[in-house]
Amino acid sequence: MDICSAASTFLTDSLELELGTEWCKPPCFSCAFDNRGGGGKHFSGESYLSSGTLKRLLLNLDPLPTNFEEDTVEIFGIQWVTETALVNSSRVLFHLFRQQLYNLETLLQANCDFGKISTLHCKADNIRQQCITFLHYVKVFIFRHLKAQNAENVPVHPYEVLEAQLPSALVDELHGILLYVGHLSELRSINPGAYENQNQIKLFPPSWHLLHLHLDIHWLVLEILQMLGEKLKQVVYGHQFMNLAGDSLTNVSLFEEHCENLLCDLIHLSLNRYDKVRPSEALMSHHCPCPCFKELWVLLIHLLDHRSKWSLSEAFWNWLNKLLKPLFETSSDQRRPSVPIIQPRDPLGFSWWIIAHVASFYQFDRHGAPNETRHMESNWSFVEELLKKSINVQFCTVLIYSKFHQKRMEELTEVGLQNFFNLFLLLAAVADVEDVASHVLDLLNFLKPAFKTSPLIWKGQAAFLLMYTEKNLDIGALAEKFSGDFQEKAKEFLVSKNDEMGQRHTLWTLLSIYIDGVQEVFETSHCLHASHEKLLNDGFSMLLRACQESELRTVLNFLQAVLARIRNMHQQLGRELQKGNVDLNVQSSLLAKERHLAAVAGALWRHFFSFLKSQRMSQTVSLPQLADAAAEKEYMEQLAELTRLLFKLSEVKNIFAKAQVECLPIPEDPKKALVRFLEAVGVTYGSLQQLSDKSAMVTKSLEYLGEILKYIKPYLGKKISSAGLHLTYSVMGILVKSWAQIFATSKAQKLLFRIIDCLLLPHLVLQQEKELPAPMLTAIQKSLPWFLQGMCIVCCQSQNPNAYLNQLLGNVTEQYIGRFLPASPHLLDLGQHPVLLALRNSATGPSMSPLKKCIVQVIRALIKMRLQMVHSDTVTMLSFSLLVKRLATENLQYMVRTCQAGSGDEPAARLTSVFRQFIQDYGMRYDYQIYSILETVATLDQQLVIHLITTLTQSLKDSERKWGLGRNIKQRKAYSQLLSHLGQVGQDEIQRLENDDI
Structure with missing residues (x-):
């Protein structure tokens, strides 16, 4: 197979078809393409991007579908059996590979004048194509013929023993190749120059072919290691080599080590170019010697970002940042790369230069086509570090000061003035705030x-x-x-x-x-x-x-x-x-x-x-406003004195005595005294036995409260005091809990309803688009357990069972069970929820059953509503995911094959029943999707789908009757397409549908 011909690169697709050649030339790095005419071409047609090789690698597809399909394959001029060559002769093949590399290196010693360039070009290109063909063969062999070995099965045949050892042998051989070729930065000359003959055909010296073969080797080793991991789904250990830490070499460690070395080489080469670039030309001067290096950067970006999404490996920016940080960080604990990078004359400038250029490579998709809308992974954390090291705060301060003067201030619009304050407030946060504020005051004097x-x-x-x-x-x-x-x-x-x-x-x-x-x-x-x-x-x-x-x-x-x-x-x-x-x-x-x-x-x-x-x-x-404003220490003392005088009244002493609560002779804290009195009234009422005494006590208690809501409403306005709110809600919560038995009477229930409506269910709470003021929400959170406990007691002991009571309890629970959920789903945080505190801190178990029922009902309603909302969104989102489609198809295949294995030749009755129920449940809603699913099933088990024809036809007719519009042509066409896969039975059903009247 002659790959040397320079003219072969000019064959069109139609000519190749006429020649009857099914073999496609394997992709490789090449900068031998003409881009002078423009057209937006960034990479050669033979490149790994343009040929679709990268896409097939990331999607885990056959790397070369039309190659290596014959029984034998020619590698290094020798015929090998395609399916067994790598197992039987892996060491021989890799030895021949290294020998070809040596042959190419020896061509560098020849005198490369214009008379010999054509011969040297053909020889070097022939060697390179043989080496590339071998590495692509390794990829194809892994994808098509390598089998994952089961640890329980002990290989018996000698070939099986060799096959089981092949993954480890590949790891060792790949590591050996990398040691042989060394680093890109160690190549003597990286000059992609070319000669042109009289036919305008580019002829390259052996150094060009060696450089590009090194690029091919470095990338194809990564491809092979990636495919090896995807194929075996496990770590492969090498047998001959160990890494620098003394651990056994694996496919994962070799991949990571090679990635680090390759990125170090690319950074090293960029450094060499940066040192020759003028500062004024830094943005216009690129860091890649030729388009092939640019393509290698793009390939690494896609591969490393792809691996980071499906495994624990790091993304591309993390790899690059880890290698660039030692350039400008001098700390001794910073981990140094295994390959030392020369120190640039301007570390920060070089870091900015290479980050800016590499970031532009994110615009290229998997095919190498520029796409400005393509998502770019964020690298802000590293850029932020560069900013901190590159920018001096004092310099920025002086620079910002110089931009503002009298004329600029007079020209500021309303938006401009707002941005002015935002800028100087930000500057004050990082610089000397007193200096910034003084400068701002001076500038504000210029404003009219x-x-x-x-x-x-x-x-x-x-x-x-x-x-x-x-x-x-x-x-x-x-x-x-x-x-x-x-x-x-x-x-x-x-x-x-x-x-x-x-x-x-x-x-x-x-x-x-x-x-x-x-x-x-x-x-x-x-x-x-x-x-x-x-x-x-x-x-x-x-x-x-x-x-x-x-x-x-x-x-x-x-x-x-x-x-x-x-x-x-x-x-x-x-x-x-x-x-x-x-x-x-x-x-x-x-x-x-x-x-x-x-x-x-x-x-x-x-x-x-x-x-x-x-x-x-x-x-x-x-008067309330004046009283609040004048509430200094002397007024608090007067309130305490008034409380002391009230506690000396015989009526108050009598209540404390009946409640068997000690009456404080000198109450210092009016709030504690009031709470103590309210609790004593509740206990006293609970101890009464005669109905007449209880009725009189209810009347007297309501007289104590008077028009209480009239007094507390001013504290619930917009301009509210947090202390006043907290006092109001805590006292009223204790009142509802302590007087629960009193509020259970029909005479006092109206006041309870007004208290709950005013404090817990105001109009502001019911308006979902508006948020409660933070002080009010905090006050409700602290007092809500008392309110709920009191309401539960009222529901259980009410003289007249009132549905409105239970409705109120349900409304309060529904409004606040979601408002006080913790930010984190930790159980310890959830335990402080006020609704749960009401259950936990209650001493009366049976009386809390109404609250428990309300909590269960609210949670059930929330879950039901959440599932309805999430279901449609999730289905819509997942339906466009290729990964979800692939996994669903694989799961369906495994399910059908497992049922086939368990039922013999007959269709699985259980599986048929499941599909029948599936059609009945979802046939009216997802008819087209069901037909698509069953087409996949038909390829696996035709008889299973034939047993479902009656159910499918009935579902089709039910759908047409429901809409009442006659025949649904689109749905019938989709159904007929499914029936066409079912042989004669399907054809008969299609004929019946055509003859059927509806």
């Missing part, structure tokens, strides 16, 4: 006040304030400017007329931004400094006098939040000061903090409490 941009400017300043607070820096400079702007706007707000609603709305937008920002600063500050006092200036005094009711509520909520923060800090500071043996430096620091707290409290007193005092007899501000 505008209606659209003012809110953005105020939000930006608030963001920098928070950043200072997070880093525990002094906010003095920012606070002085920001609070000064606030004071000016508050003065404008005070003097504005009520009829100027547009101006008031604009001003209030800015003022509310300041209020929210300052509140967050106080809530997130670890400790207060003297500069915090600057945020509370005379602007609040003017603002309070100008506010209407809704605006005033916002300001008073701000006051409550700041007071609560100061109170907590003061309590914590007091505990630290009471500790003994405090160091003098620590004590002076604590005293300084106490002075700062006093200064902030003094500012609040000056700017807020004079107004509150003046409004105590006014109707402008509601």
Whole structure:
């Protein structure tokens, strides 16, 4: 078989067919193609990409379907038996292979002048084609003739012994070849130059053929190892070699070692080119000496990414990053590649250069065609490391500063200003925040006040304030400017007329931004400094006098939040000061903090409490708001005193006595005292025996509560205090649980219904598109177990069985069982779910049965709905997956063959019954898919499908009757196609269908 002819490359497909040659030339690396005319051709027609070899490898198909089909094959000029040559003579064949390599190397010593180039070209090309043909034969032999050996079967025949040893022998021989050829980077000259004769035919020197044969060997060894692993589905151990760690050589370790060496060689060759490239030409100069190296990069990308999806091997970027990191990382613990790479003059520049060029290879698909929409695997983690090492923060800061000046600031639009703040906030997070904030303030002075941009400017300043607070820096400079702007706007707000609603709305937008920002600063500050006092200036005094009711509520909520923060800090500071043996430096620091707290409290007193005092007899501000705002320590003491006086009443003492609960003489905590009283009322009612006493107790209990919902509704609005919400929900939850027997009476049930509707099932909960405020959700989560336990007791002990009670319990369970699911599906996290806590913390087992039923019903409904949603999406998604189709077909084949083996010559009755039921269940819905499945079954067991003809025909007719449109031509055509595979029986059924009237 003469492969030498240079003119053979110019034969067209039609000429080859006329010659009657079925043999297809095996693919190989070649840059002997003309791309001067354009047309988008990137690789030779003989390449592994263009010929479809890579695609067949990844899909595990026959590598060369039309080659090596004869009984004998000519390899190295000798005729061999195709099916046994590699088993009987593997060592001889690989020895001949190495001999041919040596022959090609000796041609390098010949004088390559123009007179001898034609002869040298033919000899070198002949040797190369023989070597390539042998390696392709190894691939074909593995795919067609190699059998996976069963460990239990001991080979008896000498050929079986050799066949069992072949995989290990292949691993050893491939390793030997790699040791013989060495590294690509060790080749003396990599110059893909060519000569052209008078017929414009390119003639290449032996060095060109040797280089490309080395490329072929390196790639085909990877192909053979990949096919060996896919064929045997197990690790193959070599017998002659060990790796550097002293472990036995395997097909997996050889593949990984060879991949690493090959990538090191490609990096080494790229380094040689990079050192000769000018920096200005880096992006235009490619790192590949010829298109064959480019093709090798693309092949490695596809192969390694493919292996990473189906095994534990690493993806291409991981391989490359692992080899590039040692170039610019000097740490001693960094793992060095087995092949040392020369150190470049500019490691970071080279890394950027090769990453940029290699990333462009992801555009080529399995056929080597460019496809810009093809998915590219992310390599951001490595690029991020390069960015960190390449960019200096100080340099970036100065560069960004230089881009902004007065003219640029005046040209900024609303979106531009937002991007300006995003940029400088990001810069402040990584650079010196004080320097960045100072520069931002200077730039903002260039802006002219505008209606659209003012809110953005105020939000930006608030963001920098928070950043200072997070880093525990002094906010003095920012606070002085920001609070000064606030004071000016508050003065404008005070003097504005009520009829100027547009101006008031604009001003209030800015003022509310300041209020929210300052509140967050106080809530997130670890400790207060003297500069915090600057945020509370005379602007609040003017603002309070100008506010209407809704605006005033916002300001008073701000006051409550700041007071609560100061109170907590003061309590914590007091505990630290009471500790003994405090160091003098620590004590002076604590005293300084106490002075700062006093200064902030003094500012609040000056700017807020004079107004509150003046409004105590006014109707402008509601009494609850004033009470909340004035709830400082003296008012808490007054509440505690009031509670103490109430507990001295004989009626209260009588309730505690009947409940056998100790009445605290001096209750210090009003909340604990209230909870204790509510529990005592519940216990007292449960101990009563006479119906009249119980009825009187219910009436008295309702009098205790009064219009309770009227008092708690103000705490459920949009501007809500988390502390007030938590107190409201916890007290009401304990009330529902403790008074469950009272609420079981018909007289008190109406109040229970209103409590549940108001607190647990408000309109906001029922609107699925809206989220509950975070403070409300937290309060409900902590108190929900008490509510559920109380509702369960009411359901079990209700005097009049009420379906609405069970409906309420079901609605509450349904609304909150999904809202409080943990982020992770860990059982320990799930145990803290409030609905489950209600079951776990309940002392009364039987009374919780209604809740258990509700939980089961809700979970069953959720699972049913989830399955319905997932089913259609999953079926649609999987139907387009080639892997799913292949696996489904294989499973179907195994199932039919297994049933055939168990039933002898007769069709398997069990399998026939399953298919019949399958047709009856899904025939109306998936008719075309069923016919396609049964066509596959018919190729395996024709009689099985013949037994299903009656069921299939009946399903077809039922479908046509259901739609009422006569014959379904498309469906009948698909059914007839299935029947055509069933011989005469199928033809008879087709004739009956044509003659049948519907």
